[in-house]
Amino acid sequence: MIDLAALRLDPDAVRRSQQVRGESVELVDEVLAADVARRAAVGVFEALRTEQKSLGALVAKAQGDEKQAILAQTKTLSDQVKLAESQLRDLDAALENLVLGLSNIVALGVPVGGEDDFVVLREVGERRDFSAEGFTVRDHVELGEFIGAIDIERGAKVSGSRFYYLTGPGAMLELALVQLAMTTAQANGFQPMIPPALVKPAAMEGTGFLGQAAENVYRLEADDLYLVGTAEVPLAAYHMDEILDLASMPKRYVAFSPCFRREAGSHGKDTRGIFRVHWFDKVEMFSFCPVAEAEEEHLRLLGYEEAFLQALEIPYRVIDVATGDLGSSASRKFDCEAWIPSQERYREVTSTSNCTTFQSRRLRIRGREESGISPIATLNGTLCAVTRTIVALFENHQQADGSIKVPAALRPFLGGAEYFQVK
RNA sequence: GGAGACGUCGCAUAGUCCGGUCGAGUGCGCCUCACUGCUAAUGAGGUAAGGAGUCAAAUCCUUCGGAGGUUCAAAUCCUCUCGUCUCCGCCA
Numbered sequence: 001m002i003d004l005a006a007l008r009l010d011p012d013a014v015r016r017s018q019q020v021r022g023e024s025v026e027l028v029d030e031v032l033a034a035d036v037a038r039r040a041a042v043g044v045f046e047a048l049r050t051e052q053k054s055l056g057a058l059v060a061k062a063q064g065d066e067k068q069a070i071l072a073q074t075k076t077l078s079d080q081v082k083l084a085e086s087q088l089r090d091l092d093a094a095l096e097n098l099v100l101g102l103s104n105i106v107a108l109g110v111p112v113g114g115e116d117d118f119v120v121l122r123e124v125g126e127r128r129d130f131s132a133e134g135f136t137v138r139d140h141v142e143l144g145e146f147i148g149a150i151d152i153e154r155g156a157k158v159s160g161s162r163f164y165y166l167t168g169p170g171a172m173l174e175l176a177l178v179q180l181a182m183t184t185a186q187a188n189g190f191q192p193m194i195p196p197a198l199v200k201p202a203a204m205e206g207t208g209f210l211g212q213a214a215e216n217v218y219r220l221e222a223d224d225l226y227l228v229g230t231a232e233v234p235l236a237a238y239h240m241d242e243i244l245d246l247a248s249m250p251k252r253y254v255a256f257s258p259c260f261r262r263e264a265g266s267h268g269k270d271t272r273g274i275f276r277v278h279w280f281d282k283v284e285m286f287s288f289c290p291v292a293e294a295e296e297e298h299l300r301l302l303g304y305e306e307a308f309l310q311a312l313e314i315p316y317r318v319i320d321v322a323t324g325d326l327g328s329s330a331s332r333k334f335d336c337e338a339w340i341p342s343q344e345r346y347r348e349v350t351s352t353s354n355c356t357t358f359q360s361r362r363l364r365i366r367g368r369e370e371s372g373i374s375p376i377a378t379l380n381g382t383l384c385a386v387t388r389t390i391v392a393l394f395e396n397h398q399q400a401d402g403s404i405k406v407p408a409a410l411r412p413f414l415g416g417a418e419y420f421q422v423k
Numbered sequence: 424g425g426a427g428a429c430g431u432c433g434c435a436u437a438g439u440c441c442g443g444u445c446g447a448g449u450g451c452g453c454c455u456c457a458c459u460g461c462u463a464a465u466g467a468g469g470u471a472a473g474g475a476g477u478c479a480a481a482u483c484c485u486u487c488g489g490a491g492g493u494u495c496a497a498a499u500c501c502u503c504u505c506g507u508c509u510c511c512g513c514c515a
Contacts, residue, residue: 039475042475043475046483046484046485047484049483050483050484052496053496055495056495057444059443060443060496061443061444072495243433243471243472364472366472
């Protein structure tokens with residue numbers, strides 16, 4: 001939710017932001033009109049209520065006839081107050097509804113445009129030349145079968161399309177990746193967390209996933225709970241309705257959690273393998289920090305993501321995501337895209353967003369500073385999305401015989417193994 | 424799943440039976456000032472959030488887990504709901 005007071009002061013800034021996102025500009029004017037209407041209703045209600053309260057105080061003191069006279073007066077007033085209150089409530093809800101429809105204000109410098117208008121910030125790592133090495137690239141599905149790490153057929157048998165089993169070395173690899181991610185993050189000052197993957201509507205709404213992204217969220221009708229698509233949700237909502245001490249910030253958390261995504265609207269996309277699945281596990285970083293430090297924090301999260309990919313010796317590039325592809329909560333977003341040899345292109349493996357105060361306003365998370373109490377910034381970043389990391393790792397480290405080299409950083413978590421051998 | 428107790432301003436609690444003077448007392452914590460060579464101790468004052476309003480104030484409104492209801496009036500009465508705790512049952 002954006003800052004209504006700021007919108008009042010500078011509606012053009014919001015109009016511009018909506019425009020470059022390709023979203024409704026008229027909504028800004030609807031919000032302004034609803035705001036004026038609401039404030040008028042507040043005035044009416046408060047005047048009536050003040051009168052009611054002062055008469056009420058007289059009732060308490062008065063006796064006999066005098067009391068009866070006041071009671072008669074106050075009865076009609078009571079009806080008026082009730083009416084004014086319900087009108088105010090309606091206008092409040094209407095305004096709230098409209099404001100929630102506005103996306104976060106895009107940060108300065110974000111490339112303008114759609115999905116393909118990102119800017120490449122850098123390419124890191126060396127892409128292997130497999131033809132020079134004298135063999136044909138295999139994709140992760142084939143490699144996973146060779147070493148007995150992924151069973152997609154049985155995943156489909158048991159759970160349907162876009163499900164899989166990690167088996168043997170695949171299962172152990174997930175744990176190794178998670179261990180590496182969690183331990184490095186902890187060393188970097190993040191508090192490890194294992195959060196609930198099932199959350200109440202308030203948490204889902206607060207993080208902004210029931211807007212544009214709603215169709216991709218699993219909902220449990222019988223219990224009115226949602227399956228999270230990322231640990232960002234329970235981490236952001238962790239401090240819901242709290243006022244954080246300035247001295248305690250930035251608060252940094254790293255969580256391991258399953259992620260569930262309906263993948264509605266992506267039929268036919270990435271149907272092979274485990275690149276796009278309905279469920280995967282992920283290690284996610286999350287920061288609560290003062291607004292003034294948010295940009296710096298964003299680069300820090302990006303740095304950790306890059307360091308992780310470097311540790312796995314996976315070539316990647318970093319892109320500055322364009323305005324039209326940000327998602328409603330982010331003011332800026334950087335994606336790390338790993339090189340996928342079988343596809344001969346870069347694909348998203350991690351992503352970090354600066355949500356400024358957008359989420360914290362919805363979740364009522366504030367910080368107490370010298371200057372007073374104000375919303376704080378929230379930021380999130382993927383440290384390791386397990387399935388996509390496995391895809392990139394298998395493909396980039398494959399050997400001519402179908403075995404896969406284990407990057408040095410992972411070996412301590414895999415009993416020192418240097419290769420996943422063909423079974 | 425069954426039985427019971429409880430949810431009040433950072434923490435701990437009073438107030439709820441008998442509705443109005445309770446947005447709410449007390450202790451602790453915290454802040455300011457005074458006293459003291461420093462600290463401690465002591466004394467005085469202050470100390471919830473959101474909204475309307477204002478240049479800023481003053482002032483006003485809302486909120487006593489949440490949602491409804493009764494009433495001229497609700498922390499207080501009624502209903503539902505969520506959460507916590509205790510006991511019993513069941514269970515990874």
